[in-house]
Amino acid sequence: MAVEPNALLKRIDETVEAEHIKFHPLVTEICAGRADTEALRGFARQFFFVGPKPNPRPHCAVYAYAPEGDPDIENLWFGDVLMEEATGSHSGTGHHLRIYFDWCATLGLSDDDMANVDPIPETAAFEQWRYFNAFKGDWIAAIAGIAFIESASAKRNDLIIESFVENYGYERGTDGLKYWEIHASEIEEGHGDIGPAIVRRYALDDYTQNRVWNAVRRSIDLQWLAFDGMYRAFILKDPRYARWQE
Numbered sequence: 631m632a633v634e635p636n637a638l639l640k641r642i643d644e645t646v647e648a649e650h651i652k653f654h655p656l657v658t659e660i661c662a663g664r665a666d667t668e669a670l671r672g673f674a675r676q677f678f679f680v681g682p683k684p685n686p687r688p689h690c691a692v693y694a695y696a697p698e699g700d701p702d703i704e705n706l707w708f709g710d711v712l713m714e715e716a717t718g719s720h721s722g723t724g725h726h727l728r729i730y731f732d733w734c735a736t737l738g739l740s741d742d743d744m745a746n747v748d749p750i751p752e753t754a755a756f757e758q759w760r761y762f763n764a765f766k767g768d769w770i771a772a773i774a775g776i777a778f779i780e781s782a783s784a785k786r787n788d789l790i791i792e793s794f795v796e797n798y799g800y801e802r803g804t805d806g807l808k809y810w811e812i813h814a815s816e817i818e819e820g821h822g823d824i825g826p827a828i829v830r831r832y833a834l835d836d837y838t839q840n841r842v843w844n845a846v847r848r849s850i851d852l853q854w855l856a857f858d859g860m861y862r863a864f865i866l867k868d869p870r871y872a873r874w875q876e
Contacts, residue, residue, distance in 0.1 A: 752859025781822020
């Protein structure tokens with residue numbers, strides 16, 4: 631039975647916070663300065679599939695399928711999310727893939743290196759999930775599946791930045807740290823504004839609310855799965871991942 635949209639939003643927010651990716655042991659290892667250069671390089675190659683690589687292609691599909699003329703779709707999705715990811719329209723940085731590669735370069739990874747990375751199964755699953763709802767036309771599930779965890783990721787990125795500066799020799803405000811700083815800023819937090827907006831406007835029946843909830847639930851699980859795989863591969867050095875290890 632359908633509930634008030636604010637009740638659904640409260641459930642989502644509580645779940646996202648309780649299972650926040652900032653609590654993952656991979657993040658703990660990085661934040662403690664215990665991830666060696668090899669592990670950071672592995673993390674850089676595989677996190678590529680979690681965030682930087684898919685964007686903004688699924689966003690474009692969402693925009694194509696979403697209701698025309700909706701001001702929140704136009705401003706919060708197209709303007710704040712899609713255009714920022716593709717062009718750096720708000721941050722003035724350019725395509726976010728470019729500034730991610732600038733960070734990778736600090737670890738000795740070239741653009742060509744990154745273009746030829748093979749995802750581990752867990753990050754491949756997350757990347758494919760990023761396209762799933764968008765490309766089948768379920769625009770509301772596609773937005774819900776990314777907006778709530780993306781805005782929450784700013785807290786994780788704050789912790790990672792602090793460790794990069796304290797433990798790994800990075801300097802704030804430099805090109806090498808720009809990707810993480812943008813994704814820890816109010817710009818990243820603002821990417822989540824579209825989630826509550828579309829829930830309040832469109833998730834009014836049981837069927838739609840279930841689509842929204844299941845998309846958020848699956849995104850949380852698959853994000854954790856992706857980090858689980860990176861943790862096993864590059865922190866625990868599990869031999870199962872030998873072909874992805876240096």
